[in-house]
Amino acid sequence: MLARYGISVLVVEKRSQISTLPRAVAISTRTMEIVRSWGLEQAIRAGAANVEPCAWVTPMLASGEGSVIPLGHPTTAEAARISPTRPAWAPQSHLEPLLLDLLVSHPCAEVLFGSELVAMQEDDHAVRARLGNRSARQAQELRVDFVVGADGAHSSVRSLAGIAMRGPDGLAEYQSVHFRAELVPVVANRRYGLNVITHPDAAGVLTPKGPGDRWAYAREWRRGQERLDQCGTDRLVELIGTAVGVPGIPIGVDGVSTFSFAAQLAERYRRGRVFLVGDAAHRMTPRGGTGMNTAVHDAYDLGWKLAWTLRGWAPSALLDSYEAERRPIGEHNVARSGPQTAPGRRLPRPCRTTSMAGSPTTGSRGTTGRSPPWT
Numbered sequence: 001m002l003a004r005y006g007i008s009v010l011v012v013e014k015r016s017q018i019s020t021l022p023r024a025v026a027i028s029t030r031t032m033e034i035v036r037s038w039g040l041e042q043a044i045r046a047g048a049a050n051v052e053p054c055a056w057v058t059p060m061l062a063s064g065e066g067s068v069i070p071l072g073h074p075t076t077a078e079a080a081r082i083s084p085t086r087p088a089w090a091p092q093s094h095l096e097p098l099l100l101d102l103l104v105s106h107p108c109a110e111v112l113f114g115s116e117l118v119a120m121q122e123d124d125h126a127v128r129a130r131l132g133n134r135s136a137r138q139a140q141e142l143r144v145d146f147v148v149g150a151d152g153a154h155s156s157v158r159s160l161a162g163i164a165m166r167g168p169d170g171l172a173e174y175q176s177v178h179f180r181a182e183l184v185p186v187v188a189n190r191r192y193g194l195n196v197i198t199h200p201d202a203a204g205v206l207t208p209k210g211p212g213d214r215w216a217y218a219r220e221w222r223r224g225q226e227r228l229d230q231c232g233t234d235r236l237v238e239l240i241g242t243a244v245g246v247p248g249i250p251i252g253v254d255g256v257s258t259f260s261f262a263a264q265l266a267e268r269y270r271r272g273r274v275f276l277v278g279d280a281a282h283r284m285t286p287r288g289g290t291g292m293n294t295a296v297h298d299a300y301d302l303g304w305k306l307a308w309t310l311r312g313w314a315p316s317a318l319l320d321s322y323e324a325e326r327r328p329i330g331e332h333n334v335a336r337s338g339p340q341t342a343p344g345r346r347l348p349r350p351c352r353t354t355s356m357a358g359s360p361t362t363g364s365r366g367t368t369g370r371s372p373p374w375t
Contacts, residue, residue: 001303003106004038007310010142011103012131014116014151018100021257022091022178022209022216026053026193026289029074031296032085040098041085047094049208052076053087053289055194060245061206062186071193072288089193091209092292115140117156120147120274127273146306147274150299153262155280161271167264171285171339174259175228176218177236180252183208183215186244202242214254217243221258229256261285263338265331269323275302282330284337294333298326 002009027035027044035044053073058066079086103109112131118139119130127147131140149157158165183206187195195206204219217240221227228236237251244251262283269276278295285291302322308314 001300002307003103003109005304005307005311006108007307008108009110010144011109011111012115012117013111013113016114018096020093022093022214024092024286024289024292025049025089025207025209026071026073026293027088027090027095028289028293029079029083029085029087031293032088033083034296034300036085038102040102043098044088044090044095047210048088048090049191049193049211051089051191051193051208053089053193055196056190056192057196057198058190059199060197061183061195061243062245064190066190068192073193089208091214094210117147117151117160120157120160122272122274145273145310148299148302148306149274149276149280150278150295151280153279153283155276157274158266158276158280161274161276163271163276164267165264165283166267167262167283167334168338169260169262169264169283171261171263173221174218174261174286175221176216176257176259177228177240178209178214178216178254178257179236179240180213180254181215181240181244181249182213183244183249186246186249197243199242199245202239204239204243206243229258231256263334265327265334269327269330270319275306275319275322277302281327282334284334287337288333290333290337294330297329301326 027048032041032044035041052075053071054068054075055071056066056068073087074082076086100111104111112133115131115133117129118132121128126143126145129142129144129147131142133140147157149155149161151157193207197204197206204217207216207218208214209216219228226235228239231239233253236253236256240251240253241247241249263285264283266276266281269281277298279291281298282294283291284294305314305318305322309316309318
């Protein structure tokens, strides 16, 4: 947003390149409206799976028996009544390169990989920032108008600004196996964003990671249970094969990732000339698929407000509205994504669906008695 308004912006990324992990896949209607205004809708859909943003609860992927439950996203038909676009089920590894290419196409935008903020000092007019570069002997010092911490759950910007996080950490540990398998013929017309597998020997979630053969199998790790990151390839193939329900189907394992759940909110989104967006401001569990989408909405809102202020189109008081408007949304989404037993929480009511056998059923949370853990 800053670059689109002609504001010089420097993005500092400590990694040497953007992540190649699929990570988040549920792109909400509002996020698609934003990227549509940037001309990216078709490019994003080219890497999206053709699914409805719902969960299919079934013993095995190949089983014709199951029920559908909502995930909080409008269906294709519902979205058509309220927006010119609709949600997309595209992996973050497809979305981020598109955003990066768009950003660097602006002459006023620069991206520094392999660098990170190591110190900053603010006065009434600017922020003096020191960048550490792993390939350079000396640190680089810059004088900038504002600093935006978009540096994730373990934000250096947030730490340097002295802003604390509140809320529970370590709510759960999930492990995900990224694999390749031709499963389109298996799912047939049962194309949903999440496939909640209830088979006792392979309970977990199967998620398409794009329009091709890339998938993920994930489950929560509990004490006494085998860890997926310690299983050999043969064992992983066995688990996935059981979840799919097609003996002998070719499966290629690409790797295993582990991540923890947290439901935390920054005490404040701003301190002087320093702002927080995304996971630096709020840590949400993947339940409901709000984490990445809330981050995009944060950045969109803050971006135009900073640009209008810097261009002199609005008084500096406009920047106060960022926290006033965005933090209550972050608070709501953090609470919504948190422990299902938290006081005051209400679970979405199961929708009435039709089973694949044709008889009307009421959607359930499956044999585990819990709603789908994530998107």
